[in-house]
Amino acid sequence: MRTIVIIGLIGLVVSLFTVGSYYALFRYRTFPPAADQPVETLDVPYMERNVELNERGAEDPVWQQVPGKTLVLTPQVTAIPWGKASVPEVTVAAFHNGERIFFRLHWRDATENREVGPDTFTDACAVMLPLVEEPQPNTIMMGFLEGANIWAWKAARDAQVWGRERATAPAPPERPYTDYYYPLEEREVFPIARESVASAVEDLIARGVGTLTPRAHQRVQGRGFWKEGTWTVVLTRALATHEVGEATLPVGKTRAVAFAVWDGAKGDRGARKSITEWVRLRLWPIEIPAGAAGK
Amino acid sequence: MRDGLVLGLIPETWRFELTQFPWVRRLLKSRWMPLGLILFNVFLFTVILMAGFFGGLTSPGNYNFGIMIVWILWWVLLMTVLVPVLSRFWCTMCPLPFLGEWLQRLRLFGVRYERGRNLYFGLNKRWPKSLSNMWLMNILFLATTFASGFFTVRPAATFVLLAAIIALSVVLSLIYRARTFCLYVCPVSGFQGLYSNFALTEVRVKDPEICARHKTKGCVVGNERGYGCPWLLLPYAFRRNTYCGMCFECLKTCEYDNMAVNLRPPGVDLLVDEKRGLDEAYKALIMLGIAVVFFVTFQGPWGTLKDWANAATLSGYLAFIGLHASWNLIVLPAIFLLFTWVARRAARQAVPLKKVYVNFSYATVPLGLAAWIAFSLGIILPNGSYLLHVLSDPFAWGWDLFGTAHFPWTPVLTGIMPYLMILTLLVGLLFSIDIALKIARQTFVEPEAAVRDAFPILGFLGATTFGLMWLFVG
Amino acid sequence: MRGQELLAVLLALLATVGTITVALWYDRSRDAGREVIELLAIQPKNGNWQPSEIRLERGRPVRLKIRNVETVSHGFALPDFGIGIAEIKPGEVHVVDFTPDRTGIFPFYCTVWCSNEHMAMAGRVIVTESVARASSNR
Secondary structure: OHHHHHHHHHHHHHHHHHHHHHHHHHOOOOOOOOOOOOOOEEEEOEOOOOOOOOHHHHOOOHHHHOOOEEEEOEEOOOOOOOOOOOOOEEEEEEEEOOOEEEEEEEEEOOOOOOOOEOOEOOOEEEEEEEOOOOOOOOOOOHHHHHOEEEEEEEHHHHHHHHHHHOOOOOOOOOOOOOOOOOOOOOOOOOOOOOOOOOOOEEEEEEOOOOOOEEOOOOOOEEEEEEEOOEEEEEEEEEOOOOOOOOOOOOOOOEEEEEEEEEOHHHOOEOOEOEEOOOEEEEEOOOOOOHHHHHO | OOOOEEOOOEEOOOOEEHHHOHHHHHHHHOOHHHHHHHHHHHHHHHHHHHHHHHHOOOOOHHHOHHHHHHHHHHHHHHHHHHHHHHOOHHHHHOOOOHHHHHHHHOOOOOOOEEOOEEOOOOOOEOOOHHHOOOHHHHHHHHHHHHOHHHHOOOHHHHHHHHHHHHHHHHHHHHHEOOOHHHHHOOHHHHHHHHHHOOOOEEEEEOOHHHHHHOOOOHHHHEEOOEEOOOOOOOOOOOOOOOOOOOOOHHHHHOOOOOEEEEEOOOOHHHHOOOOOOHHHHHHHHHHHHHHHHHHHHHHOOOHHHHHHHOOOOHHHHHHHHHHHHHHHHHHHHHHHHHHHHHHHHHHOOOOOHHHHHHHHHHHHHHHHHHHHHHHHHHHHHHHOOHHHHHHHOOOOOOOOOOOOOOOOOOOOOOOOHHHHHHHHHHHHHHHHHHHHHHHHHHHOOOHHHHHHHHHHHHHHHHHHHHHHHHHHHO | OHHHHHHHHHHHHHHHHHHHHHHHHHHHHHOOOOEEEEEEEOOHHHOOOEOOEEEEEOOOOEEEEEEEOOOOOEEEEEHHHOEEEEEEOOOOEEEEEEOOOOOEEEEEEOOOOOOOOHHHOEEEEEEEOOOOOOOOOO
């Protein structure tokens, strides 16, 4: 009798141990790895075209001919302050003509915010090109570590530069310009932008979060139009580079690019923005027409 | 150094009886001692097991109560205080065999005693003679260290280890008599036994004359006040701490109050030439070897080795096991064999090589202990502050019992840590040299030539010390 | 003797069964009246947030226990409800209480550069009017 009880007890202990260990070991199973996130590619075909920085240019038929891409945006939540609201997506198209590159960014925004002031923020968008051709994938904020060239278009600057030309709206009244972000929050890392109204697009360099610096030579042009709840912004720069801080755009090669969008009405400014992941920017080679090749 | 004096300072026979104080004696004779301590540790280990059980396989260790208490606090306490000072005092209060012993005795507090013997539930079999040594513990401890890379990072691994020890202790307690599990199986029992020979405390007979005249020997067979020695010793006669679990039963059973707990000078049991064996020699070398491996792997600058030990890849892990096992079982014992062989040649005496080997292995014990103390400093000083975190949130459920759940990581004294480590090693070396010289005099016939005979062993000890120092500083 | 034996058994039970019961009861009482969801922070290549979709009911208080089960730091941001934890260290658990006050789909993200795939470490909170709960990981 005692032997049976003992055998039973041993069986009980061994099974308790087995069940307990199994539960402890496999409570947090190793989850199946998520499928590799595909890296989007944005094709930049060669087109023997030039678009003007005006409303016609923004709606130019060339934009229908180039393969655009709709990219997912997520709020920036790596550096403080984090993005709060989010613009869900931005559609980007681009081409080059052997001399210049043109980007067109297109996103939904219910309100047109072209003014900055206390607690008023401007809509904006930016193109970021790392200063190395192949940065680590997905390293949006960290990509700064190797340095990046950023083309920042702001609706407020746009109004200053292009305002007089605009027929639909009068030029904004003359008053002190405040391009720094307000209210300045604790831990918020911003430069106070240097005044420069030569272009609606500011040509910036950065190396790490909080080091945004305007370049000495501003070479990027751009203009934005808001119509029926949608922003359309065209940015352009010569392909050739003059200085180290300028991103190279090697024709026939692929390099990285990322985009960001700010919705001023929802309080976006500075690091409070929506961003894409790295996108592969494939610049097509200059096609020599078949007839010319034979000569 | 003169015979009979530890480090030439304290007589080896010097003792200070702690049980001369009535309150100490009363305490140790109470059946609540060590039961009270065990019950507290049962509570503590229940929390530890829960933390391991809920901690999962992948949670990092620094925020897990089980890992922090077992591997940071307990292991360090064991190596720095419990073993070197208090001998097997951990075995006194160890909660792991609690269930097994309860089942054996069917009593927690009381004593079952009828017709001249204690009553036990269980089959009460004798452990095989061939396994009544340290070999099984040597292998099990070495095998446990194969998984050392997991225990500190995977709470579930610690849970499985502790649960396995508890389950095995219950099973063996039901089949074999008394503390067979603790004596011959428990992985941490072996080194505690060997290193306890160095300890500052002991349980011993006061006056052997009384025992010689006393026939009933309650300390062996038990009586209504307590159980016969659960560690299967003859309390009236044993001379080394190795297998004394300090359960204090003999203090309770002795009718003449002839058992005592003494303070004594360190290391004296290492000189007792009684039941020495190759199993203990291997234990001494394995402990030294594992200390080296742990240093190189977990505190050294070689990240690859750590990745191997943590099983980042299967081949790397197998390489770690292979290197670890062959170093401890073959390479280090072989190196030591070389030194003992030279020592025997130098002594030009017809002493069996095995005897020379076994005897001198005890000289490595103080150094091995020092290496482990140094290793422990490398654990507790940088990581001790995590303890505050796990006390407030033991199960990582987001609790904050004492407001210290988010206490930041604060290393303590890490600036002077290398010097503390070196000092510890030097003290260990000093004791090892002292023991080596005395063992040379014991082993060889010409006591005058002891220094010459021990020279190769001193060389081994010195080289090991400097090797370890290089590991700490470099 | 008999009384002390009983006391010892009682203490043994308190130390084991009692400890477990009190711990579980205390943990439960802390969460009283709230829906509790355990969210595991895991980098994308190891499986991403678990669960990656959290279904909630509008107006019902919820408690997220965000546990980092990895050896790298993570963070948590649920921008639409203004919830953010700058850093959750390896092994740490952070508790977030909130009551979803509107319906919709709201993404949440990791906020610490945890790996090359950090940007993909995202999940979503789906708030509906009535209960159509799929999983509440507990």
